[in-house]
Structure formats: structure tokens, C-alpha cells
Amino acid sequence: MKRMIALGFEGSANKIGVGVVTLDGTILSNPRHTYITPPGHGFLPRETAHHHLQHVLPLIKSALESAQITPEEIDCICYTKGPGMGAPLQVSAVVVCILSQLWKKPIVAVNHCVAHIEMGRVVTGAEDPVVLYVSGGNTQVIAYSEGRYRIFGETIDIAVGNCLDRFARVLTLSNDTSPGYNIEQLAKKGTQFLDLPYAVKGMDVSFSGILSYIEATAVEKLKNNECTPADLCYSLQETLFAMLVEITERAMAHCDKKDVLIVGGVGCNERLQDMMRIMCSERGGRLFATDDRYA
Missing domain, CATH: 3.30.420.40 (ATPase, nucleotide binding domain)
Incomplete structure (x- = not known):
């Protein structure tokens, strides 16, 4: 055949x-x-x-x-x-x-978002998960319900990847291999957590205010030696990812699902995966995540 x-x-x-x-x-x-x-x-x-x-x-x-x-x-x-x-x-x-x-x-036109999900399911073997789709242009919590993919939560302004990329420009971090990856590596060296705005609104999140706040304070704090670039990256990551974990868990409860699949470029971030894995294990579920070959 x-x-x-x-x-x-x-x-x-x-x-x-x-x-x-x-x-x-x-x-x-x-x-x-x-x-x-x-x-x-x-x-x-x-x-x-x-x-x-x-x-x-x-x-x-x-x-x-x-x-x-x-x-x-x-x-x-x-x-x-x-x-x-x-x-x-x-x-x-x-x-x-x-x-x-x-x-x-013949030509087959493909929806970018659905392709991320289906690619993740093929690669990881996830069957019926809540999907956290996080990339430079998208931030959505999605689940398959009543015959179609449905969005249960999303960003109301900029995507999480866009937020990370724009802050990387403030610190003039390299774009090789990606600005988000370089923020992740720098964040591992951070030791001081700085309080940043935390904007979860029901099932949705907002990142533009956090970005504006950290952009406005970063230069001043660095100039006064109040923190390091690593501390800023660490604080930004922890805040953004905590918000994503919260709305994902809320969607899991709403849809009565135990497993989570992370797709999209930001889904490669090991810290995001660790935070999501802890939440899933506490609910008796599993985390599935794609790597940089397919995210």
C-alpha cells in the first residue's frame, strides 16, 4: 500500500x-x-x-x-x-x-495555530490535552470541545513571545538563536525577584502593562545598581509564566482535563515547562511539550 x-x-x-x-x-x-x-x-x-x-x-x-x-x-x-x-x-x-x-x-492551505497543536500531538502522543499555545504572535489556551478547537483564554494585547522579544531589545540581547532563548539563559543567573504588575483578567492575560513597567524601570534600576539584567529577566519570566500557568489550570478545571500540551516557540522554555509540570502533577496530570525542532 x-x-x-x-x-x-x-x-x-x-x-x-x-x-x-x-x-x-x-x-x-x-x-x-x-x-x-x-x-x-x-x-x-x-x-x-x-x-x-x-x-x-x-x-x-x-x-x-x-x-x-x-x-x-x-x-x-x-x-x-x-x-x-x-x-x-x-x-x-x-x-x-x-x-x-x-x-x-493539489494544494492544502493550513491554519498556523491548528498546525502547532496537531504537530504537538503527533510528536508527543498527547491525546486530549488543554493546549497552551505561546509564541511571538500568539498566546492562547485552547481545548477541543464539542467537535472543534475552542479558545478558553488568551492575551488581550500582545503575545508573551512579543513581550519577551521587546524586552530583549531593551537589554540589547542577541537575536541568535532567538531573543527569548537568550532571556531564558540570562534568567537562570538571576537571584533577586522584583515585583512586577500581574494582570490576569478572568481567563485572559495582559502583558503590555508589564512590559511598559519593566521598560520604564529597567534603565533606572540598572543605572543605580539596584539589580542586574539577569534579575530583570528572571523576574519577568517568573511573572509572565505564573500568569500562563494560572489561566491554563483554570481551563483544565473548566474542561475537566488533566493533561497539558505546550506548543509554540515560547513552549521551548524549560522554566515554563517546569512550572507547568509542577501544576499538572499536583492535579494528577501530565505535561507534554515540543522541543525546538517542532515548536
Whole structure:
């Protein structure tokens, strides 16, 4: 019996990736390339799209070679339709349209958020968890209920990843491999916890006020030697993640579920995983989390 094979493109933000996956969830290849900007700078849509355009064809060749398949063996071509940044998304969309015509393959448009969840379920084996989806552009608590994925809580302003990235710019931390990762490493050296605004509103969270507060106080506190950059990173992480654990636990109680699946780029953070694991174990549940290959 012939195995079904999909070639997938993800280009919604600063990473362009091409993957080959079989119908049963076996990942045959997963090459990608990240657009890294100088410290203190974010990535703009136009420059990010140029980066994706430069790297997408080599990634296609690499994906096919690593998977040891030919275009003839591909059954469909998938791509991230959204949500995401418009200009980067257009690059993979145009490439997919061209390949579909050249190779005579059908196109499957994929929802970015649902793909994160389904990828996490495939990789971890989680069956029916409450999902915490945390990335540079999204922060949502999601669960499958009554035949569809439903959002039980979310950010009402900026995403948690965006909050971390913007604070990394204040400290001019490197964007290699990512600003959030470098905040995580610096936070491990922090020893002093600073009180920051804690904004949980029912099932939702707000991060913009915390960011504004720590941006306003960081320079002054560092100038007066009241704390270190590591202390600021430590305090910010602990506060943001405590808020996420709280709304996730509330969703678990509401949906009567015991397990949690963390997906999205911020889900790679080991401290977030540790905090969530403690909460899950106290409720008799388990934590499932993806790593940096699939988050």
C-alpha cells in the first residue's frame, strides 16, 4: 500500500521551513533557516520576505534529499495560509502555487495555530490535552470541545513571545538563536525577584502593562545598581509564566482535563515547562511539550 506524503511550507514569521511528512505522522525531513537581526532590532516584513525568498529553493532541495524522495512521490503540497506576517507568508504561497503547477499536485492551505497543536500531538502522543499555545504572535489556551478547537483564554494585547522579544531589545540581547532563548539563559543567573504588575483578567492575560513597567524601570534600576539584567529577566519570566500557568489550570478545571500540551516557540522554555509540570502533577496530570525542532 502506497504511503501518502506531504511537502509542507512554513513561513509565517522570521523562520522559513520545508518539511516532508507521511500520513501516519512520520517526519522524513525538517530543514529550516532563521532570519536573525542585529541586537536591539526586530524583524520587518519586507526584509524577512527577502530572506525567505533567498533560502526557500535550497530548503526544498534539502528537504527532498534528506527524505530521499522525488517530486513524483509527493501527494500534496501544504503551506501556512495564516495567521502570520503578510509579506513572509506570500513567499511560500507563491512558491507552492508554482510547484503545484509544475508537479501537478493539489494544494492544502493550513491554519498556523491548528498546525502547532496537531504537530504537538503527533510528536508527543498527547491525546486530549488543554493546549497552551505561546509564541511571538500568539498566546492562547485552547481545548477541543464539542467537535472543534475552542479558545478558553488568551492575551488581550500582545503575545508573551512579543513581550519577551521587546524586552530583549531593551537589554540589547542577541537575536541568535532567538531573543527569548537568550532571556531564558540570562534568567537562570538571576537571584533577586522584583515585583512586577500581574494582570490576569478572568481567563485572559495582559502583558503590555508589564512590559511598559519593566521598560520604564529597567534603565533606572540598572543605572543605580539596584539589580542586574539577569534579575530583570528572571523576574519577568517568573511573572509572565505564573500568569500562563494560572489561566491554563483554570481551563483544565473548566474542561475537566488533566493533561497539558505546550506548543509554540515560547513552549521551548524549560522554566515554563517546569512550572507547568509542577501544576499538572499536583492535579494528577501530565505535561507534554515540543522541543525546538517542532515548536
